[in-house]
Amino acid sequence: MKNYWKLIYNGIVPGNPVFVLLLGMCATLGTTSSAMNGLMMGVATAAVLICSNAVISAIKNLVPDKVRIPAYIVVIASFVTALQLVISAYMPALNASLGIFIPLIVVNCILLGRAEAFAGKNPVIDSVCDGLGCGIGFTFALTLLGGVREILGTGKIFGSEIFPEDYGMLIFVLAPGAFLALGYLIAIVNRIRKTSC
């Protein structure tokens, strides 16, 4: 049991996909214009990651080594497409704000990265824990980045006002602000990691 907690913890702090592994930057920068968008994108990615990790780990012995990458991509793409259909059918608001980014989960390197590095070599339950950990880590990073950008850019957090929007720095809602905010967050997180371990 201890082992599983360690696997989950590893994805959240020491091996955080965004702040430490620097994976999935495209989705990270593109979708985090607000805390809510970041959270939703994180949850969607985590759901796909857990499912794809489980399935890939289950079929790893049935897939010859030379064709493992296309096989993994088909598994991941199937889950993403299914997720997209479900979201557009039952969650129209989410579909409106994240619609174009959902298909991009397919090419998010976190998914293929975890499939290659972990799920392809480990048992199913371990892989699910790894997916859960990385998913939580990714969601946490995206929500944090989205929150920082939302506060600095519009003076709001999760849509509720902290200071008037007129004092917001618009650049943080736009693309350049995403790079700035992410750079500083990575620096801060790594500083904290260095001093605490």
Added chain:
Amino acid sequence: MKKLQSTLPNMILSLGAITVIAGALLGAVYSATKEPIAKMEKEQQVEAIRQVAPPFDNDPEADAWSTDIDGRPFIVYPAMKGGKLQGAAVKGGSMNGFAGEIIVMAGFTLDGTVRDYQVLSQAETPGLGSKMQLWFRDPAGARSVLDKNPSQTAFYVSKDSGDIDAITAATISSRAFLETLRDAYDAYLTYAKSQGVEVAPAKQQS
């Protein structure tokens, strides 16, 4: 179980099986969600019409009438009560925004006064042009287009000697939005004429 070797038959079998299973599962999900998705899209459309058009008891989508304004399709959803025209919701768009297409559902009362509007889709700059859904209903200054009649108020930004205040730092988006409203008004005007209702032509820049 031992891992399968990378021989040609093994690879073909394995990939083939995976794609067939994935295809079958996706087909199942697609057919399961097809109806809810279509229903959701129709509901959003009906909801937008209900919100902007005057109260009606007909089916505006069944009575829809479409026309071309400057080469772009505009669809008029007439709002009738007891068979009499009350106004309409007009869906149309513009490509002249800052980024991509702007699609607006605009509601007009019988004499062409703007009752309400909904921005259905836009890809303007976040924080600037994307404010159009709220800006043009803000009572401050001359921002609002609500309860204004394009035949008395020139639906141009004040920079182009019109009567509407543009979104701060987003004049291009504002121009495209007002252009859409003007074209929607023209579409409504043409439709109203075909129904025997005369609506005054839009006011131009002073």
